[in-house]
Every structure is written in C-alpha cells, then in structure tokens.
Amino acid sequence: MKICRFGDNRLGWLDGDVVRDVTAALDILAPKTYPFPKHDILIENLAAICARILVIGASAPIVTDAKLHLLSPVANPGKIIAAPVNYQKHLKEVLNDANLHHDNQINHIERAGLFLKATSSVVGASEGVALRKLDRRNDHEVELAVVIGRAASNVTRAAALDYVAGYCIGLDITIRGPEDRSFRKSPDSYTVLGPWLVTADELTDPGTLDFSISVNGEIRQNSNTGDLILGVQQLIEFASSFYTLQPGDVIITGTPEGVSPILPGDIMVARMDGIGEMTVAVRAADNGNRVSHA
Structure with missing residues (x-):
C-alpha cells in the first residue's frame, strides 16, 4: 500500500x-x-x-x-539516522575532492558510525528545500529512506526487515564545510521524505532498487541500492546495537557518487524503483544570503 x-x-x-x-x-x-x-x-x-x-x-x-x-509521510520521527559515505564510489569521490571533505577525516562507515539529523529538518516533497548559507556550496544527496515500524533493539541482520514499516525516497541536503555532519545537514527542510510511504509488504527487496535524481532535467546521480556498503539489514543491525529504534524512526541509507550543488530556482526530480518519483523545488530561505563565517 x-x-x-x-x-x-x-x-x-x-x-x-x-x-x-x-x-x-x-x-x-x-x-x-x-x-x-x-x-x-x-x-x-x-x-x-x-x-x-x-x-x-x-x-x-x-x-x-x-x-x-x-x-512528509512520517509526521513525527523520533530519530533521523543517516549513513555517511555508504557507497564505495561516493567514498572515493569525497576523498578526492577537497570541496567535499574540507579536511574532515573521512572513514569507512563501519569505523565512522552513523549520525543523527534534527527531526526539525524534515519536510515533504511539496514543501521544497529552503537553502541557507548561499555563500557556501549546498548539495543534493538522494537516498533510500527506511521507516521503522516497531521497537527494535539489538536486532539481528536476519530479522531486520521484520521491523520495517515501509520505504520512501529521501533527500539529504548538505551544506559543505568543516563543521560536524549533523550540524551542516540539519537546517529546516534539509531532509525531504516522500512522496509517500510504500509499505514493506509491497517492497520486499530493498537491495535491488534503481534510483536517480535530476536537477533541471539533467541526471546527476544514478545508482542501485545493491551498491550499498552496508545494506538495509546491516544498517538496522548496526543502529539497533547502539540505541533502540522506535516506530517512525527513519534510516536514510547513504548516497552514491554524483553529489553536486543546487541553487534557488532549481527543480529536483528523484525517482526510485518500487516507490515512484517526487519533484522538489529549491528556494532561498529567509536570510539565506547572509554571509557565514566558516
């Protein structure tokens, strides 16, 4: 459904x-x-x-x-859990581009761990993205988003999918810079979830999904969830070994190579097998032109 x-x-x-x-x-x-x-x-x-x-x-x-x-199909997520550099080609992309890593230490996901985004950053497709810090690079990152359906603690990989309510497309918008990831990824509207929730009974294999994002008609990212370093089951096992997952918690699973800047006026179209597509408009936030001190 x-x-x-x-x-x-x-x-x-x-x-x-x-x-x-x-x-x-x-x-x-x-x-x-x-x-x-x-x-x-x-x-x-x-x-x-x-x-x-x-x-x-x-x-x-x-x-x-x-x-x-x-x-957003999830109104009140208790946690937004994000997976850093969880595609091998994106890991290489980040390591090779100073505009992406800003001298931050970049580790393999199993060493870096997961990170949290503010729940206040969540919006739906029609609400759009309101960019801040326009003097800095703001990037799109398209991802599979996994919505947890019931309390999960120390879940095994084999049982992980039993705890999934469903899936949607996620956009993890990112301000580039030297600060901690969660800080740069948590402004209002920097987590887009949608266009709807596909229940887990309709999408039984989250590890084989083609997905892409275009900006103003140009394909920027195009990949398959089969290329994840840690797949959905492994991410649920990993996250639930540190804290209890609750109904409505969202795991965004990481983005592939091809991250690139977005600007006010851009139109993003994200597509994913088994889910559909969503169109998201980009605008400047109030005071978005204020110069940052980074």
Missing part, C-alpha cells in the same frame, strides 16, 4: 493513479495526552490503519492535483 500525508495533515491512499482522502481511517488512533509519545503513532498502528483503508478506501473522495500538497 502507498499512503501519504497532504494538505492540512490529511491522510491519502494511492489507489492506482489517483489519491483518495482516507483521513477517516485515523479515527482508530487513541487520543494521546501529555507527555506525548516519542514516536510516530500512525506508524505504530500502521497495520490497523491500512486495514481500515481497505474498508473505506474505495468510496473515499479523490484528491485533485491542486490540493495534493505533499507533506
């Missing part, structure tokens, strides 16, 4: 070529009070919501394209 969030926090179901408004399916969620959960309750109850969608979906109203303002 493919589900999305759109408009004023409404829930959509991709029924063939149309999106139907199935917000009524959210009525099965129990109301929460303070202190609120540290995870996403829609993802926690995804199976029940999908079952409800199958009951009400056929008669649900169709959403017109004009109203389909796509938000």
